[in-house]
Amino acid sequence: MTRSLAAAGAPGTASTPVSTPVLDLSLTGGELTALLVDIPSVSGDERVLADAVEAALRALPHLTVTRDGDAVVARTDLGRAERVLIAGHLDTVPIADNLPSRVEGDLLYGCGTSDMKAGVAVQLRIAATVPDPNRDLTFVFYDCEEVEATRNGLGRLARNHPDWLAADFAVLMEPSNAQVEGGCQGTMRATVSTGGHRAHSARSWLGDNAIHKAAPVLERLAAYQPRLVSIDGLEYHEGLNAVRIEGGVAGNVIPDSCTVTVNFRFAPDRTEAQAEAHVREVFAGYDVTITDSAPGALPGLGHPAAAAFIAATGTTPQAKFGWTDVARFSALGVPAVNYGPGDPNLAHTREEHCSLAAVTECEKRIRAWLQE
Amino acid sequence: MTRSLAAAGAPGTASTPVSTPVLDLSLTGGELTALLVDIPSVSGDERVLADAVEAALRALPHLTVTRDGDAVVARTDLGRAERVLIAGHLDTVPIADNLPSRVEGDLLYGCGTSDMKAGVAVQLRIAATVPDPNRDLTFVFYDCEEVEATRNGLGRLARNHPDWLAADFAVLMEPSNAQVEGGCQGTMRATVSTGGHRAHSARSWLGDNAIHKAAPVLERLAAYQPRLVSIDGLEYHEGLNAVRIEGGVAGNVIPDSCTVTVNFRFAPDRTEAQAEAHVREVFAGYDVTITDSAPGALPGLGHPAAAAFIAATGTTPQAKFGWTDVARFSALGVPAVNYGPGDPNLAHTREEHCSLAAVTECEKRIRAWLQE
Numbered sequence: 001m002t003r004s005l006a007a008a009g010a011p012g013t014a015s016t017p018v019s020t021p022v023l024d025l026s027l028t029g030g031e032l033t034a035l036l037v038d039i040p041s042v043s044g045d046e047r048v049l050a051d052a053v054e055a056a057l058r059a060l061p062h063l064t065v066t067r068d069g070d071a072v073v074a075r076t077d078l079g080r081a082e083r084v085l086i087a088g089h090l091d092t093v094p095i096a097d098n099l100p101s102r103v104e105g106d107l108l109y110g111c112g113t114s115d116m117k118a119g120v121a122v123q124l125r126i127a128a129t130v131p132d133p134n135r136d137l138t139f140v141f142y143d144c145e146e147v148e149a150t151r152n153g154l155g156r157l158a159r160n161h162p163d164w165l166a167a168d169f170a171v172l173m174e175p176s177n178a179q180v181e182g183g184c185q186g187t188m189r190a191t192v193s194t195g196g197h198r199a200h201s202a203r204s205w206l207g208d209n210a211i212h213k214a215a216p217v218l219e220r221l222a223a224y225q226p227r228l229v230s231i232d233g234l235e236y237h238e239g240l241n242a243v244r245i246e247g248g249v250a251g252n253v254i255p256d257s258c259t260v261t262v263n264f265r266f267a268p269d270r271t272e273a274q275a276e277a278h279v280r281e282v283f284a285g286y287d288v289t290i291t292d293s294a295p296g297a298l299p300g301l302g303h304p305a306a307a308a309f310i311a312a313t314g315t316t317p318q319a320k321f322g323w324t325d326v327a328r329f330s331a332l333g334v335p336a337v338n339y340g341p342g343d344p345n346l347a348h349t350r351e352e353h354c355s356l357a358a359v360t361e362c363e364k365r366i367r368a369w370l371q372e
Numbered sequence: 373m374t375r376s377l378a379a380a381g382a383p384g385t386a387s388t389p390v391s392t393p394v395l396d397l398s399l400t401g402g403e404l405t406a407l408l409v410d411i412p413s414v415s416g417d418e419r420v421l422a423d424a425v426e427a428a429l430r431a432l433p434h435l436t437v438t439r440d441g442d443a444v445v446a447r448t449d450l451g452r453a454e455r456v457l458i459a460g461h462l463d464t465v466p467i468a469d470n471l472p473s474r475v476e477g478d479l480l481y482g483c484g485t486s487d488m489k490a491g492v493a494v495q496l497r498i499a500a501t502v503p504d505p506n507r508d509l510t511f512v513f514y515d516c517e518e519v520e521a522t523r524n525g526l527g528r529l530a531r532n533h534p535d536w537l538a539a540d541f542a543v544l545m546e547p548s549n550a551q552v553e554g555g556c557q558g559t560m561r562a563t564v565s566t567g568g569h570r571a572h573s574a575r576s577w578l579g580d581n582a583i584h585k586a587a588p589v590l591e592r593l594a595a596y597q598p599r600l601v602s603i604d605g606l607e608y609h610e611g612l613n614a615v616r617i618e619g620g621v622a623g624n625v626i627p628d629s630c631t632v633t634v635n636f637r638f639a640p641d642r643t644e645a646q647a648e649a650h651v652r653e654v655f656a657g658y659d660v661t662i663t664d665s666a667p668g669a670l671p672g673l674g675h676p677a678a679a680a681f682i683a684a685t686g687t688t689p690q691a692k693f694g695w696t697d698v699a700r701f702s703a704l705g706v707p708a709v710n711y712g713p714g715d716p717n718l719a720h721t722r723e724e725h726c727s728l729a730a731v732t733e734c735e736k737r738i739r740a741w742l743q744e
Contacts, residue, residue, distance in 0.1 A: 187573075201613055201615060201635045201637060202559070202637050202693040203694075204598075204613045205598075211614035214617075222584040239574070241573055242583035243623050244623070245583050248618075255614070255615060255616070265573060321574040323574065
């Protein structure tokens with residue numbers, strides 16, 4: 001049986017002014033998730049949802065609310081010994097004919113349910129229902145996480161208002177099946193190239209085939225034994241893989257260049273410089289060019305706020321393999337973990353959904369941590 | 373010092389009717405070459421030159437002239453025991469700012485000098501000056517050799533008028549530095565593909581990398597020992613080469629397919645079916661698809677007309693590695709060789725030129741063969 005939990009008005013577009021939808025923060029986390037999902041907010045088009053979030057937060061007298069573009073920040077200033085930051089992005093990938101939301105049993109279906117309006121609903125519920133937390137709180141809601149890094153709202157806040165992001169510990173509510181995922185691996189791309197000499201393929205012995213010369217590059221990749229690394233009790237799993245190969249001039253020409261693009265995912269005990277040195281060592285003798293990279297983030301689970309958080313969530317932390325915005329907090333000196341009710345394997349899929357029970361569970365665990 | 377040999381009127385275009393240029397076949401071979409070069413005839417635009425050739429041939433009472441599109445055929449019918457065919461294409465690659473022609477010492481520069489108006493000039497000189505040959509002659513001048521095979525004028529004649537091409541032996545006047553090149557090698561292209569499973573590159577162990585699995589394909593190519601084959605005293609040199617490689621989905625995805633395109637150049641003692649079997653054997657265990665192929669042509673130097681031709685040219689025949697239209701004659705059951713005054717290494721270059729002495733030499737050798 002299918003029914004809709006959502007009661008919000010129709011969403012607006014830039015060319016159709018609409019009144020700001022009202023977010024009733026007394027609803028359950030699941031009901032609030034549906035309300036959020038039914039306000040479309042594809043990256044770059046978050047204004048209506050950001051307005052609604054801002055209005056709901058401004059109605060809470062214990063919070064100070066600020067805004068930068070479509071990022072909204074709300075904070076307590078209670079003079080507590082520690083400050084923790086709870087962050088989530090408002091945007092979604094493009095809608096895949098999966099709105100409005102619908103409920104089937106415990107599952108809420110729709111674009112952005114898992115990634116990550118369920119997490120945003122938990123943020124809003126905590127903001128509304130924990131007016132006197134044991135740690136000062138900063139809630140960050142931001143835009144453009146699902147698009148190129150230069151547009152990322154959290155990155156913009158870090159550039160424009162780094163003080164807004166100051167904290168002792170951060171929880172990023174990206175989908176993680178309500179498990180704590182610590183840190184994240186770094187990622188680096190490089191090209192490994194071979195050269196040669198062109199010749200007509202009818203007289204191939206006059207040329208030098210760059211594609212044939214790439215054989216040892218692929219052999220080294222095929223034989224590569226990735227490192228398994230334990231940090232703060234979390235096991236990271238590296239990987240070095242070809243993600244593209246290109247070579248060839250024409251069907252009758254011996255090719256004079258071949259380029260393999262590799263992606264190295266590295267555990268956060270390596271710096272970017274160390275990761276680069278490793279890639280260059282693996283492909284010694286070849287022309288290696290680093291094309292882009294992003295550092296990993298150490299899990300930082302030794303911090304007291306993190307330890308208390310893990311105890312409160314009652315889960316065994318796992319390593320985070322994919323790169324997430326926790327690395328932005330790490331770069332700011334703020335230990336951070338992923339912890340959200342969504343399912344990362346469903347993110348960006350047409351059948352995206354989340355468990356309503358997981359939303360309730362996450363909200364309960366975070367509230368317990370802030371009221372212990 | 374630079375001067376122009378050409379005296380022809382300005383060439384016309386389709387939208388500017390012009391009178392047909394007059395080809396004076398009493399000029400020297402070199403002078404006639406310059407005249408031909410100065411009538412532009414890029415593939416598909418051969419009409420003015422074909423008209424001029426047809427008019428010049430129709431003025432010769434010992435020849436019967438026919439035409440199909442911009443291909444012109446002229447023949448003697450003297451009831452000789454043998455018929456030989458002398459063929460050349462009228463078209464050139466696009467002009468590279470290298471017209472009109474110019475002479476420097478023994479060299480005539482310009483688009484189409486080597487490939488192959490020098491050869492066409494020899495054909496015309498022989499047609500005009502050997503009215504009583506010891507073998508019946510068929511002269512074929514055709515269009516669109518420099519473009520895709522489906523447009524090739526010789527192929528069109530073979531489809532529309534195979535009887536016009538009947539002969540015991542054929543000489544194709546493609547540039548060969550006035551050396552006899554026998555037969556030609558076949559060419560076959562195939563794709564060799566690997567498959568795998570996509571996965572996010574942050575969790576590469578969940579995928580199966582198709583690019584890594586291409587390593588043995590490149591190893592086999594790098595280790596391949598091409599065959600050297602002697603046929604009719606000519607040494608052919610085979611080659612099996614990657615000419616393209618492609619694989620990759622996105623910078624963060626383990627790729628699920630990789631395709632290597634290989635080009636096999638095979639000696640004319642292999643049929644296309646045998647060449648295909650060989651390629652499949654080399655890449656046993658992989659997904660091999662033949663994408664195109666063209667058979668080689670045996671040199672056919674055992675034929676009495678060929679033996680007499682070689683004796684008359686006084687050269688040692690060489691194997692032809694590249695595919696040429698001699699294979700079309702071979703497919704019609706007509707042994708054929710390349711023999712032309714141009715330099716194949718200069719074909720299609722901006723600095724294309726030919727030796728005027730070579731034009732004279734070729735004309736002299738062919739005349740001797742037909743009057744011995």
